[in-house]
């Protein structure tokens with residue numbers, strides 16, 4: 752059975768993404784601390800300068816996934832559909848330059864499918880093709896993705912919600928504890944980030960701070 756939208760929205764709240772290229776520390780230790788700090792989903796994104804490939808990549812994926820499993824944190828693989836299937840990950844995230852979402856959906860069955868979109872056309876296509884959630888960004892400038900598009904400040908998320916589209920959405924790109932509330936205000940269900948946790952001196956505290964800023968935003972909303 753495909754994941755229900757309300758469950759998906761819960762998972763997206765604090766979505767951490769990392770590969771070896773994003774940290775000078777041991778990835779397993781960073782992930783362990785991020786989990787202690789309260790992340791709700793993890794994406795393995797082994798990509799770019801300094802990243803692993805082939806067996807070393809698969810071995811790291813398996814180790815990180817084992818840790819996620821112990822703590823019931825869903826484990827998503829970026830781009831690499833075959834790896835996701837080989838290790839029986841919880842899902843896959845693909846963008847517009849990756850394997851097409853409809854083909855990925857056919858391959859992965861009911862696993863979670865995340866799709867990046869930058870225009871309303873891409874949003875509608877992603878939904879038609881079977882996306883469970885959309886990654887929309889970059890909201891703010893980012894240094895973690897070399898080929899990132901210009902920041903859109905959340906305008907597309909607002910447009911999606913204005914059009915009455917309720918698919919689960921996570922904002923991405925340059926998100927920190929300081930601007931997380933602003934992202935949620937656009938209509939996102941969660942925040943997705945790399946450096947705010949992976950570059951932090953204390954990844955556990957960084958995740959906790961992000962979590963607290965989401966919580967205080969929720970509290971403020973429920974009192975308004």
Ligand SMILES: Cc1ncc(COP(=O)(O)OP(=O)(O)O)c(N)n1
Pocket residue numbers: 766768794796798829830844845846847848849865866867885886887888896921923943
């Ligand atoms: C949650 C989330 N949103 C967007 C992306 C970006 O995906 P994509 O455009 O395919 O770029 P790469 O990450 O593959 O470089 C993402 N990975 N996760």
Ligand SMILES: Cc1nc(C(=O)O)sc1CCOP(=O)(O)O
Pocket residue numbers: 768867886887888889890892893894895896899900923924925926943944945946947
């Ligand atoms: C992986 C990724 N995708 C983006 C998009 O705009 O689709 S921005 C991005 C990098 C996010 O890293 P950070 O939190 O360090 O800015």
Ligand SMILES: [Mg+2]
Pocket residue numbers: 829830844845846847849
């Ligand atoms: Mg991609």
